[in-house]
Amino acid sequence: MSERLRTAQIIRAAELYYRQQLSQQQVAKTLGCSHSTVSRLLSEARETGLVEIKIHRAIETVPDLASRIRSAFKLREAIVVPNAGVEEANLKAVGAAAADLLLSIMSDSRSIGVTWGKTLYHMVNALEDLPLNDVEVVQMTGALGGKGDPDVDGPKLAIRLAERFSGTCCLVPAPAIVKDITVRDTLMRETAVEHALNRAANVDIMIQGIGALSGELSSLERAGYILQSDEKGLKAKGAVGHIAARMINAEGEELEEFAQQVISVPLASMRKAKWSIGISADPAKVPTLLAALRGEYLNTVVVDEESANKMLELREVVAA
Numbered sequence: 214m215s216e217r218l219r220t221a222q223i224i225r226a227a228e229l230y231y232r233q234q235l236s237q238q239q240v241a242k243t244l245g246c247s248h249s250t251v252s253r254l255l256s257e258a259r260e261t262g263l264v265e266i267k268i269h270r271a272i273e274t275v276p277d278l279a280s281r282i283r284s285a286f287k288l289r290e291a292i293v294v295p296n297a298g299v300e301e302a303n304l305k306a307v308g309a310a311a312a313d314l315l316l317s318i319m320s321d322s323r324s325i326g327v328t329w330g331k332t333l334y335h336m337v338n339a340l341e342d343l344p345l346n347d348v349e350v351v352q353m354t355g356a357l358g359g360k361g362d363p364d365v366d367g368p369k370l371a372i373r374l375a376e377r378f379s380g381t382c383c384l385v386p387a388p389a390i391v392k393d394i395t396v397r398d399t400l401m402r403e404t405a406v407e408h409a410l411n412r413a414a415n416v417d418i419m420i421q422g423i424g425a426l427s428g429e430l431s432s433l434e435r436a437g438y439i440l441q442s443d444e445k446g447l448k449a450k451g452a453v454g455h456i457a458a459r460m461i462n463a464e465g466e467e468l469e470e471f472a473q474q475v476i477s478v479p480l481a482s483m484r485k486a487k488w489s490i491g492i493s494a495d496p497a498k499v500p501t502l503l504a505a506l507r508g509e510y511l512n513t514v515v516v517d518e519e520s521a522n523k524m525l526e527l528r529e530v531v532a533a
Contacts (some may be wrong), residue, residue: 307494308335332424348380355389355476414482454501465508483510
């Protein structure tokens with residue numbers, strides 16, 4: 214068959230399917246060919262650029278890069294947003310993209326676990342009220358408290374997120390980090406704390422920010438839970454950052470000594486959630502994000518473009 218004839222067939226099939234909105238079976242009948250032939254013609258139309266599919270959405274994304282991230286790290290989903298050039302704008306863009314993702318997977322009787330952070334704050338801000346039935350939002354860790362900003366802390370975010378869906382909220386009435394191990398163990402046995410963390414460990418959707426060990430980038434440092442001297446000691450033991458207040462090394466293994474101070478869901482619970490979503494708008498947090506992926510604590514990421522490129526770059530360096 215000549216190329217010109219083949220192209221004419223592709224265009225005709227595409228016009229019938231996309232413009233006249235016939236089913237593939239109807240297109241096959243019209244063209245006098247098989248259903249499988251129509252499927253191949255439509256695939257070729259997209260592959261050769263004869264047909265371009267555009268999805269108009271409020272938040273611009275970088276689908277090709279997202280596809281590479283999804284494939285490279287074997288993720289359930291990946292969303293990449295273009296860099297806005299300014300930190301606050303990046304946070305808002307990633308937060309808004311995470312809000313879109315959350316809306317796309319929400320339904321009645323869903324349970325959501327959240328941590329804390331600026332990106333989560335912007336995600337909640339980007340959501341409009343969507344009343345659903347039997348939605349529960351649960352804190353995944355104790356609160357930052359201390360010097361932390363209450364607007365980006367877990368309790369307030371969980372409450373506001375529950376309000377968005379007309380749902381209920383279950384809070385962890387304890388701090389995220391306790392210096393005294395005995396106090397920590399006592400708090401973990403408290404009925405309200407134990408109940409909340411058990412609920413959080415079994416939610417359908419987990420959404421969490423990524424914590425770096427780098428001064429102001431660490432929410433635990435901003436809250437006063439760890440000092441610069443602690444940061445140096447943790448790095449010396451292999452820590453690259455934290456998720457849900459738990460310190461992990463480059464391979465995603467938890468630092469057991471620090472774990473004895475943490476009031477939070479266990480890392481293992483993140484592996485069984487239907488959706489375990491990590492959101493980040495800062496390339497400096499990529500080492501922690503990669504560690505969380507190596508530990509298989511996340512199956513979905515929402516990141517900025519620079520972070521996505523750095524993820525691929527560092528992965529290739531490690532592979533080499």
